[in-house]
Amino acid sequence: MQEEWWGRATTAVPGVSPHNAREVSFLARQVLDQFAPSNFVATNPVVLRKTLESGGRNLWDGACNFVDDLQRAISRRPVAGTEAYRVGETIACTPGSVIFRNELIELIQYSPMTDKVHPEPVLIVPAWIMKYYILDLSPENSLVRHLLEAGHTVFMISWRNPRPEHRDLGMDDYLSLGIDAALAGVKAVVPDHPVHAVGYCLGGTLLAIAAAALARREEHALKTLTLLAAQTDFADAGELTLFVDESEVTFLEDLMWQRGLLEARQMAGAFHLLRSNDLIWSRVVRDYLLGGRMAASDLMTWNADGTRMPYRMHSEYLRQLFLNNDLAAGRYVVGGMPVGLSNIDVPMFVVATAWDHVAPWKSVYKIHLQADVDLTFVLTTGGHNVGIVNPPKSSTRQYRMGTQPHTATYISPDHWLETHDSIAGSWWGAWVDWLKTNSSAPGAPPTMGATAIGLSPIEGAPGSYVFDR
Numbered sequence: 001m002q003e004e005w006w007g008r009a010t011t012a013v014p015g016v017s018p019h020n021a022r023e024v025s026f027l028a029r030q031v032l033d034q035f036a037p038s039n040f041v042a043t044n045p046v047v048l049r050k051t052l053e054s055g056g057r058n059l060w061d062g063a064c065n066f067v068d069d070l071q072r073a074i075s076r077r078p079v080a081g082t083e084a085y086r087v088g089e090t091i092a093c094t095p096g097s098v099i100f101r102n103e104l105i106e107l108i109q110y111s112p113m114t115d116k117v118h119p120e121p122v123l124i125v126p127a128w129i130m131k132y133y134i135l136d137l138s139p140e141n142s143l144v145r146h147l148l149e150a151g152h153t154v155f156m157i158s159w160r161n162p163r164p165e166h167r168d169l170g171m172d173d174y175l176s177l178g179i180d181a182a183l184a185g186v187k188a189v190v191p192d193h194p195v196h197a198v199g200y201c202l203g204g205t206l207l208a209i210a211a212a213a214l215a216r217r218e219e220h221a222l223k224t225l226t227l228l229a230a231q232t233d234f235a236d237a238g239e240l241t242l243f244v245d246e247s248e249v250t251f252l253e254d255l256m257w258q259r260g261l262l263e264a265r266q267m268a269g270a271f272h273l274l275r276s277n278d279l280i281w282s283r284v285v286r287d288y289l290l291g292g293r294m295a296a297s298d299l300m301t302w303n304a305d306g307t308r309m310p311y312r313m314h315s316e317y318l319r320q321l322f323l324n325n326d327l328a329a330g331r332y333v334v335g336g337m338p339v340g341l342s343n344i345d346v347p348m349f350v351v352a353t354a355w356d357h358v359a360p361w362k363s364v365y366k367i368h369l370q371a372d373v374d375l376t377f378v379l380t381t382g383g384h385n386v387g388i389v390n391p392p393k394s395s396t397r398q399y400r401m402g403t404q405p406h407t408a409t410y411i412s413p414d415h416w417l418e419t420h421d422s423i424a425g426s427w428w429g430a431w432v433d434w435l436k437t438n439s440s441a442p443g444a445p446p447t448m449g450a451t452a453i454g455l456s457p458i459e460g461a462p463g464s465y466v467f468d469r
Helices: 002-009 018-034 043-055 056-076 144-150 173-188 200-216 238-243 246-259 264-274 276-289 298-304 313-323 412-421 428-437
Strands: 096-101 105-110 122-125 154-159 195-200 222-228 347-352 375-379 398-404
Touching: 018 238, 018 264, 018 276, 043 056, 056 276, 096 173, 105 173, 122 173, 122 246, 144 200, 154 173, 173 195, 173 200, 173 222, 173 313, 200 222, 222 313, 222 428, 313 398, 347 428, 375 428, 398 412
Parallel strands: 122 154, 122 195, 195 222, 222 347, 347 375
Antiparallel strands: 096 105, 105 154, 375 398
16 A cells, blocks of 8 residues: 555656656655565564464574575575576577587577478577577477477577677677677578578567668568567666666766676666565565575576676667667668668567566557568567466466558557457467468478588587576
8 A cells, every 4th residue: 555655656746757757656666665564574474473383493494595595695606496407408408509609609500300390490589688598498498499399490599698808899799790690600501591580688679670781781581570578669668767867877887897897696686676576575575584495497597697798788788779769760870871670571470578577568569660561469478588488388378469461550559459359378389370371381401500611510509608607
């Protein structure tokens, strides 16, 4: 009730800018979340009952958990329980080979799992804010494996975890050394067929920029474009914009200048605050007051495996996309000329998640105003990560899906929501069907790499860059 009262008191205040009003509302919620009665032994009946029943054992176990977490934080070890998941053994373990490596990426080509595959390969561009294997977790949760079992040839970019010497890598480098280099590698292996390009989160934003640049140059390298929880218009980017204004970006630039990069733990703090009740205070109650531990999962292990951001790239990303919204305004420059998403000329499949604090679904939906192509839009239940990692066999989620031809008139996101019914299950199956519709008849799988032009397998998947700490 206190949060509801303060929520109303700090919104729609006459004479206050929306940004400042959101900041005040956010800070009020943080204070109230911190002092909620559930966070204290004396005012949490569940904790009181557990304390009486166990003779205080829960508080002793909670103190031990706190000391263990503190030691892990100081020594920068992963959270408790994640040791059960090992990269390359139980997660990120889909068979394949690294066929290309440069200063910024490794390109992984996965081994086929069917006798015949669709000729058009799939290239996945993950976000570089975390390790790539959120899309290749344990075998039962791996989107990569799902695609392979559906008869696709799959390639994955594994981004390098930058070091101080990479401070001057910028957005242009992530385009040229990243997506452009990966596309060249894929085309070397599969030279006669266009690519199904898939981008997740920041990787999707960068992929949209790359697709617009390819279309401007009239290079027909892509067959389709899939964006997963990726924004192309940052005017309404949700509560994350609370941390991205001129003063905050300037502060971050000063902070990054000292070391040449932004540490993963510095970004993790901001993301935790966006969901403080779920990610901070509920854990305090469970681990320290009740003395329990949440069972570790493959997704939790990935979430603890953060990466750094180089100074120049992160500054350009925050200023050009978040602050200035240059991409949506047609001011984002690639190769000396601005690019427009309206130039993209391949069918698109766009997935948004209903409870996304990083890429709010109505913000993702704005691609309808930017792209002039046949566009299939999916809204799935779940958050930024669990809405995307949604294997069909264990899915308890729902999704809505609709296709808008390029000739159709625009409808608002609220009207779209009202006119599209929920479908039980995972959107993965619908996407695979869409890829099949946009693919040619299956044939023999391509070779692993392209040895004739120097793209021989370097080492087995998941490669080396994923182990960078």
